[in-house]
Amino acid sequence: MASRAIKPGVVVTPPELQSSSEFFKEGASLRVTGKLQEYSVETAIAVIADQSAILKIDTQHLREISFRVGSIFQFIGELHIQPNNEAILQARIGRNVDGIDLNLYHQSLQLVRQFQAERMNSATM
Amino acid sequence: MDQPSLQNTHVKLLGFDILSLTPSFSNSSIFYLKGNPTSRTEILGVITSREQKPDKFLKLTIDDCTASITCILWLNQHSSHYFSKRQPTTVRVISDLAKRLAADVQIGKVARVRGRITCYRGEFQVTVSDVVIERDPNAETLHWLDCLYLARRCFGG
Numbered sequence: 001m002a003s004r005a006i007k008p009g010v011v012v013t014p015p016e017l018q019s020s021s022e023f024f025k026e027g028a029s030l031r032v033t034g035k036l037q038e039y040s041v042e043t044a045i046a047v048i049a050d051q052s053a054i055l056k057i058d059t060q061h062l063r064e065i066s067f068r069v070g071s072i073f074q075f076i077g078e079l080h081i082q083p084n085n086e087a088i089l090q091a092r093i094g095r096n097v098d099g100i101d102l103n104l105y106h107q108s109l110q111l112v113r114q115f116q117a118e119r120m121n122s123a124t125m
Numbered sequence: 126m127d128q129p130s131l132q133n134t135h136v137k138l139l140g141f142d143i144l145s146l147t148p149s150f151s152n153s154s155i156f157y158l159k160g161n162p163t164s165r166t167e168i169l170g171v172i173t174s175r176e177q178k179p180d181k182f183l184k185l186t187i188d189d190c191t192a193s194i195t196c197i198l199w200l201n202q203h204s205s206h207y208f209s210k211r212q213p214t215t216v217r218v219i220s221d222l223a224k225r226l227a228a229d230v231q232i233g234k235v236a237r238v239r240g241r242i243t244c245y246r247g248e249f250q251v252t253v254s255d256v257v258i259e260r261d262p263n264a265e266t267l268h269w270l271d272c273l274y275l276a277r278r279c280f281g282g
Contacts, residue, residue: 006173006186008140008193031171031190064233072262076171076188093173093188093233097262108266115273116141116191123145 009076009093011109014053019085026081032057032089033074033097033105039067045088048073050102056088065094072097131158131279135167135239139272140192143168143249146242156242159280166251168194169237169259169268175230180204183227187238187251189265196238198227198253226256235259237268 009031012023023030032055034048044060046067057075059065067073077091132155142158143166149155155162170189177183183198202208202220230236237259240251259265 006188006193008188008190009171009173011190031188076173093171095171095233095235100262101266104263105266108269111273112139112191112269115139115276119141119145 011112013106013109014048014050014055017053017055017079017087023079024081024087025079028079029076030079030089031074031076033072033100033102035072036067036069038069046073048075056086057094058088058090059094062091062094065096068096072100072102074100131161131163133165135165136163137167137169137268137272137275139269139276140168140170140187140189140194142191142272142276143194143242143251144192146249148244153244154241156244161280164241165239166242167237167239168196168251169265170194170235171265172230172232172234172236175232177227183230185230185236187236189268194251195248196240196251196253197243198223198230198256200224200227226253229258230256235264237264 007029009029010023011031014032014034017024032048034050034055037047037049037054039046044058046057046059047054048057074095074097075089075091076093077089080088080090082088146156146158149157154164156164168187168189170187172185173188173193174186181201183200185196187194187196200223202216202223208216235258237257238251238253239255240253243250243252
């Protein structure tokens with residue numbers, strides 16, 4: 001039975017958000033984590049980086065969050081693809097996750113994806 | 126070794142496993158996961174929505190990145206027929222606890238929710254018995270790993 005609740009933010013890493021990626025879709029609900037490289041108060045645009053890839057985050061709808069360059073943040077939101085094919089995540093949720101073990105996080109993410117794929121394969125058999 | 130019974134424990138589940146449960150035909154409070162009967166669950170994720178009707182209920186959504194699960198925390202203990210035969214002091218304690226839990230629930234926080242699995246209008250939900258706000262940024266990762274470990278060892282996954 002499908003849930004009619006808000007769509008979950010599928011976890012992706014910034015390197016996975018290339019234009020050829022399956023996640024690179026207008027309106028896709030995504031969850032991303034990365035180190036804050038820069039933040040503009042005027043535009044409310046944050047730039048996060050992970051594994052040498054960067055992603056812009058539109059934070060205009062976020063409240064009660066303090067942005068500190070160098071801290072690690074996690075955002076959930078919808079992907080917007082601009083006319084120049086650059087992606088920006090319009091965040092509806094944001095939180096500071098300083099202290100997160102990113103290596104463990106990435107490895108665990110692969111295990112979750114593998115598990116989901118196995119479940120879906122066994123359901124269709 | 127016999128498979129342990131999952132029926133009276135809060136089974137740690139990923140959201141997409143909750144959505145793939147099979148309701149029992151004979152008992153509306155039992156659901157099957159890979160043939161294992163279960164009725165309670167523990168989920169953990171980011172609170173992405175919150176809707177409160179004072180003195181009635183708090184409806185929240187937990188996003189654990191595999192699914193969004195609706196959870197209901199009842200706040201109607203003083204007016205509910207279900208509690209009418211219980212001691213007023215007991216009802217007050219339960220009601221106060223529910224209100225404290227509701228106050229902790231804020232959008233953007235990570236919550237560990239325990240409760241009974243229910244099905245309302247075709248949608249799986251969790252009727253909340255307990256909510257804990259998790260401040261450890263690694264709590265979600267560890268919950269994922271717990272769920273995967275249990276699924277592979279206990280649910281035939």
